[in-house]
Amino acid sequence: MHGLGNDFVVLDARTMPMPRMTPAIARALADRRTGIGCDQLVLLEPSEAHDFRVRFFNSDGSEAGACGNGSRAVAVLHGAPATVETASGPITLEPLAGGARVDMGVPRFDWDAIPLAYPMDTFTMPVGWENLTEPMAVNVGNPHVIFFVADAEAAELDRLGPLIEHDPLFPERVNVNVASLAGEDHLRLRVWERGAGLTRACGTGACATAVAAIRRGLVSSPVRVTLPGGDLLIAWEPRGAPSGSILMSGPAVESFRGTFDWDDYA
Known part of the structure; x- marks a missing residue:
């Protein structure tokens, strides 16, 4: 998926368990020459407190607390309003025609x-x-x-x-x-x-x-x-x-779907 060309590999583990994500696997999947290729990897998981949990991994394998374009992609994929758990706290998502609106929470300045x-x-x-x-x-x-x-x-x-x-x-x-x-x-x-x-x-x-x-x-x-x-x-x-x-609105679309073998990236 992508939002304004900021592209993502989105893995949906909400109902289908997946092997544990590691920085090395995220980095390998994000590699544009030897992997699938993306700016960030987005992982959807079950949540006990909210509709589901979303995790964001940068292309270098590090985990980020938030991702605005990725959140809009998740809203489009989910297809309905939701409150989701992130490392930085809960956010709300709402799909719109051609994209989504996301409540990104309150900014901090200290x-x-x-x-x-x-x-x-x-x-x-x-x-x-x-x-x-x-x-x-x-x-x-x-x-x-x-x-x-x-x-x-x-x-x-x-x-x-x-x-x-x-x-x-x-x-x-x-x-x-x-x-x-x-x-x-x-x-x-x-x-x-x-x-x-x-x-x-x-x-x-x-x-x-x-x-x-x-x-x-x-x-x-x-x-x-x-x-x-x-x-x-x-x-x-x-x-x-x-x-x-902060309320952010903008486009997000699905580019394609595919499968891969986890053992190739472990």
Whole structure:
């Protein structure tokens, strides 16, 4: 499946038990040359507390707490509204014509919720990497830093992204977002995704960037976020209902179905 070109291998283990997923197996399945190939692997499992559980694995085998585009893909696959368990807490999904809407929960801004290595104001961080300076940090189920620049396309994200992702300031690494204003309540965004690299779209990145832009007074909700793969609509009111949650809407589609032998990837 994919959402705006951000593609996923989705494994449904809700009713059919599967061998235990490991970082090595996730990495092997995600390999575009010797595996199936994807940006992230999405695993659906039973849940005692919610409709089901969703786990997200990056292409490097690491497990992520949230994935916005992957969540929309899950909503489309499930085909009905649901509340699902994730590593970052429960989220609600609702399929729509051609896609889905996801309640991504409440963003967090405290330095230790990102987390950062030491206390710091996350609204305008007094740090920089060459011409990318004074970002905002937001946790939307996974950690993000957002840089607002004149032209997002001109940023050397392929070079600076991995440097920022692995900086000691971010003990759990970080997703790197570079955004610019494209019009009234409209942002253009590129993302270096933690554990996956440059991506055509990042749902949590769009959420984090929209929230940061609203907090800084650059745009008002709802915000259209244009990524290389297409547009997402992000709605967030800091004191709105439900409890300041982020609502993300956008497309997701199934590309194909297939089978594989687990022993080939164990």
